[in-house]
Amino acid sequence: MTSRVAIITPDAAFEERLRTSVSSLPSSAVRRWKDEYLRIDPSKVVAEMADEGVGVVCLGPGLPVDTMLELAAAFDRDHPEQCVLMLAEPTVDLWRQAAPAGVRDVVSPQADLVELSRAVARAVETAERRRANVIGDADPRRPASRVVTVLSPKGGSGKTTLATNLSVGLAGAMPGKVAVVDLDVHFGDVAAALQLSPSHTIRDLAIAGAVDTTMAKVFLSSHASGLYVLCAPESPAEGDEVTYEHAAQAVGLLAQEFPVVVVDTAAGLDERTLAAIEVSTDLVLVATTDVSSVRSLRKLVEALDGLSMTAQQRHFVLNRADARVGLETPDIETAVGMKTALSLPSSRAVPLSMNVGTPVIISEPRSPVARQLQRLVEQFTAQSPDSHLVPSGPSAPRRRWR
Ligand SMILES: Nc1ncnc2c1ncn2[C@@H]1O[C@H](COP(=O)(O)OP(=O)(O)OP(=O)(O)O)[C@@H](O)[C@H]1O
Ligand SMILES: [Mg+2]
Structure with missing residues (x-):
């Protein structure tokens, strides 16, 4: 079902x-203004x-800001x-008021x-995903999938280490049912971390169109683990060609095909990254133990x-948790506002495994870090009432958008 777009504005020219x-979109025409x-x-x-099947509401221009905010909140x-x-x-000031009122975008x-x-x-896509989550209006042939996005405000904090080991570990438990997408389109190194020489990348998928x-x-x-990989482009210039829409399309397509x-x-x-978060069920948030990393993660949270991206289950991973830099785990948890789901120790085995292109979970399975x-991996595969990862189990209840 395609969302209808309604416009609430007294400005006829706009x-x-x-x-x-909107005429270039598959959505149906906008509505007229009523005084x-x-x-x-x-x-x-x-x-x-709602009675008219509207999915996207465009408020303004020509309305008092307070009226728009009241309507948005309603x-x-x-x-x-x-x-x-x-x-x-x-403006920054308007965003500050609009975000808590649930506004998706200010244009x-x-x-x-x-x-x-x-x-x-973008709003139509978001509305359709929300509709699927809230009302269960999803394609019935589409299996419920789990989309896990690994993110961190800082470079070098261990995102790729986590994403590759998690996906390879999950593929070991469910061969052929797990895909990993490298959305670090400028400098992504998932292919190197898995010793792959891709024939195609996400940029090829992007320019292929429909x-x-x-x-x-x-x-x-x-x-070899049974994992499928959508690799990052070969150069930053090619990476520039991959937009928000392409990222949303890539992750969305794979989520229709793969349970994870x-x-x-x-x-x-x-x-x-925002496109991926919007279709994610889970976020793995990574920080290291230094003050700057912890502060930045707090800001990211x-x-x-502020963007109302609160529907995803958040898992906080503290990497190099044994680094002695003066911050203890409880202080970090307080600062970030989340309990750690996992603490990873520092280990030479990690860079060594990346250098040879074999995730440490495979190369050194008995090491403390592995x-x-x-x-x-087990937190994601654990059989629980709302686990999406039990291939033959009962289907999970759909999570409410927020
Ligand atoms: N627990 C660890 N112990 C030792 N080295 C680690 C650990 N975690 C990550 N590293 C090393 O730190 C470096 C950065 O890790 P990684 O590439 O996973 O980070 P990233 O967040 O993906 O970085 P980027 O933002 O540049 O993509 C790598 O050389 C990796 O081997
Ligand atoms: Mg990385």
């Missing part, structure tokens, strides 16, 4: 521009939109599966048609909260 930008929207209870506007409260776009100048009304249609397309799940498999490399998809990311929250990594 409405016409938005109609033009009474300014007067009636926001919940009534929300109910009216949509967020009454129909969290609907996605709200605000058409206003995206300048002066944005060109390409930018507008991109923003609406691809279905069967075709997407052509772009994957296979690893692990995503490695570049440091920080770039647009591709706050940013995720045992800890195996524990992480």
Whole structure:
């Protein structure tokens, strides 16, 4: 089902521009403005939109900011599966108010048609994912998959170490059912860490255009463990060609085909990482024990909260946890606001394993670091009522968006 897009604005000229930008999308046409929207209870506007199958609501321009925020909060409260776009100048101050009201994006009304249609397309995609999560309106043929995104605000903190060992460990438990995507499109080294020489990369998938799940498999490399790998492009220039939409498409396609998809990311929250987070069920958040890493992770967690990216289960991994730099684990947990799911010790075996392209979980399975990594694998494979990883078990209840 494709979401309808509603526009709530008294600005007829803008409405016409938005109609033009939406016309390139599979979504149906926008609605007209009614003056009474300014007067009636926001919940009534929300109910009216829901009755009409609206998935995306564009608020403004030409409305008082307070009215837009009230309406956005009402949509967020009454129909969290609907996605709200605000058409206003995206100042820091406005974002501060818009994010807690559940607004998905703030876009300048002066944005060109390409930018507008991109923003609406993203909102439509988000609305459809939310609808699937909240109402269970998913393709019934599609198996519930688990998408695990590994992220950290800092480079070199151990994301690739975790993503490769976790995915290889999971593939060992479920051969052929796990894929890993390298979304570090400029400098990704998942291929090197797994000693693969890919024939195709995510950039080839990106430029291939419309691809279905069967075709997407052509772009994957296979690893001896039974893992499938969508590798990063060969050069940063090629990486530039991979956009938010491509990342969302790649992870989404693989999630339709594989019960588990692990995503490695570049440091920080770039647009591709945000695309992966939006379709993730789980986030593995990595920090090392130094103050700068811990502080940055705290900021990243706050940013995720601010963007209402709170539906994913968060797993905090402390890497090189035995480094003696003055911060103890309980202090770190307090600072980050999360309990550690796992502490990984420092070990020479890790860089050695990366250098030879065999994850430490395979090359040194009895080492303390590999045992800890195996524990992480088991946290994901553990049979629990809401585990997605039990291939023949009962299907998990769908998680509510928020
Ligand atoms: N527990 C550990 N003990 C020893 N070395 C480690 C450990 N974890 C990671 N390393 C080493 O630290 C370096 C960075 O690790 P890794 O590549 O996994 O980080 P990253 O977060 O993916 O970095 P980037 O942001 O550059 O992609 C690598 O050389 C890796 O071998
Ligand atoms: Mg990396």
